[in-house]
Amino acid sequence: MSILIAGGGIGGLTAALSLHAAGVGDVRVLEAVPEIKPLGVGLNILPNAVRELAELDLLDELLEVSLPTGTLGYHNRHGQLIWQEPRGVAAGYRWPQLSVHRGRLQAVLAAAVRRRLGEYTIVTDARVEGFTVRPDGRVDVRVDHPVAGRRSGTTADALIGADGIHSRVRACLYPQEGPPPWNGLVVWRGTTVAPPFLDGRTMVIAGDDRRRAVVYPMSAPDGPDGGVLMNWAVARAADPGQAFEDADWNRAVPPESFLHHFEDLAFDWLDVPALIRTAAEAYVYPMVDRDPLPRWSHGPVTLLGDAAHAMYPMGSNGATQSIVDARVVARELALGNTPAEALAAYEAERLPALTRIQAAARRRGPEVVIDLAHERAPDGFDDVAEVFPGGELESVSADFARLGGFDPQTVNTRPSLAVPTGAGGPR
Secondary structure, eight states: OEEEEEOOSHHHHHHHHHHHHTTOOEEEEEOSSSSOOOOSOEEEEOHHHHHHHHHTTOHHHHHHHEEEOOEEEEEETTOOEEEEEEOGGGGTOSSOOEEEEHHHHHHHHHHHHHHHHOTTSEEOSOEEEEEEEOTTSOEEEEEEETTTTEEEEEEESEEEEOOOTTOHHHHHHSTTOOSOOEEEEEEEEEEEEEOOOTTSSEEEEEEOSSEEEEEEEOSOOBTTTTBEEEEEEEEEEOOTTOOOSSOOTTOBOOGGGTGGGGTTOBOSSOBHHHHHHTOSEEEEEEEEOOOOOSOSOBTTEEEOTHHHHOOOSOSSOHHHHHHHHHHHHHHHHHHOSSHHHHHHHHHHHHHHHHHHHHHHHHTTGGGHHHHHHHHHOTTOOSOGGGTSOTTHHHHHHHHHHHHHTOSHHHHHHSOOOSOOTTOOSOO
């Protein structure tokens, strides 16, 4: 069986590794950029996805380039703690939650693909532009090579569109869809080397109903000054008349162009403006997602990750769900009778859950507690229990985890997504 993957991001590379582990021998990854470089900012990978990377025998490598997250805290705009909970192993999972630079994670995955599947498995400067399904069920794929200035074609038994929020494979399946919808918020993201805050393993989300800051370390202290690689993201409503021609995470901006919006988010335990001011890089992005689809799989063609279910960055579910997608699609392709049947089974398992998570992200996911805290106590509080009675805060977080199937009980006890040795359909 030959599988073509459009996109060499987190989901596409994990799919390649998972297919190889499942015994599918002919896998190619087509990546549009001419060279895979360690670009981007931070990601949080939840334990349900870390379990999958561990089962691919990558956990030790990932621990060398990431930091296990120990605690998540939600704070109001005054820096007061609304809700705090343990994460990863501290929360009862068998696997950690990892904070990692996207480029470092991608580099680990790409190196593993080349080492295990062959140096030429990843083909760069190769953007999938379209496809045609043959009468025999195979897929003829049209490929553009922008740097080389040429076009080519290739054929596979199945095509997986893991080519991101601007997926060309998705556009071919849904040509009338148009650009990703924007909710009117603008996000600025970046990385900074700075001293650790609190216990050095805490992820913080702070703000009010208009502005939000997310900050977490991605490395242990290093060097004589003990600095850590810090990821930060800040968001607010767009200025009147502000517009974006497209959603491009690589649009660099100077920190001073937006710093004034967040100057007062300086607490005695974390100075958000200082992180922005001393950033090594800063990027601006409209907060967009994709509307849920009725179908991902069309015969031997399917979608994965952001191409299938791009969502707002709430609850650390973007890369996490892409990794789980990759594992499920590989299992189904290895065990299925035909690619079309396998991709239909993958969709049946993943699409309903992801549609629910997309909807929850549009409602701000568990970050809704910050909105509620501002609504109920805009000037702060003496006792958070007076603002949130009973177990309201705990239930918000637990309900979101159960919704996505990544609560500790489910993650720790569900069957492995790996294909048993000797099992599987045609290769």
